[in-house]
Amino acid sequence: MIVSDPSVFVHDAPAADIDPTEARWAAEYLSLMIDRLGPDSPVGMVLRQTRRELASLTQAAPATVIGPLRIAA
Numbered sequence: 001m002i003v004s005d006p007s008v009f010v011h012d013a014p015a016a017d018i019d020p021t022e023a024r025w026a027a028e029y030l031s032l033m034i035d036r037l038g039p040d041s042p043v044g045m046v047l048r049q050t051r052r053e054l055a056s057l058t059q060a061a062p063a064t065v066i067g068p069l070r071i072a073a
Contacts, residue, residue, distance in 0.1 A: 020058045027054040 030051040037044040 018057050023054045023057045027051050
C-alpha cells in the first residue's frame with residue numbers, strides 16, 4: 001500500500017499534561033493486579049512494564065506543551 005498523504009503519520013499534540021496523581025493511582029492499581037496474578041504470569045510481566053512506565057511519569061519533571069512538542073521545564 002502506498003500512502004500519498006504523509007501527514008497521516010503525524011500524531012496530534014497531547015490534549016493535556018499527564019496528571020502525576022492519576023499516574024500514581026494507576027501504578028498502585030496495577031500493583032494490586034500484579035500481586036493477584038503472581039510473579040510468573042505473562043500478563044503480570046506486561047503489567048509490571050506498564051507500572052514502570054507510569055512510575056517514570058510521576059518522577060519526571062513537569063513538561064510544557066508547545067505545539068506538537070513536549071519540553072521539560
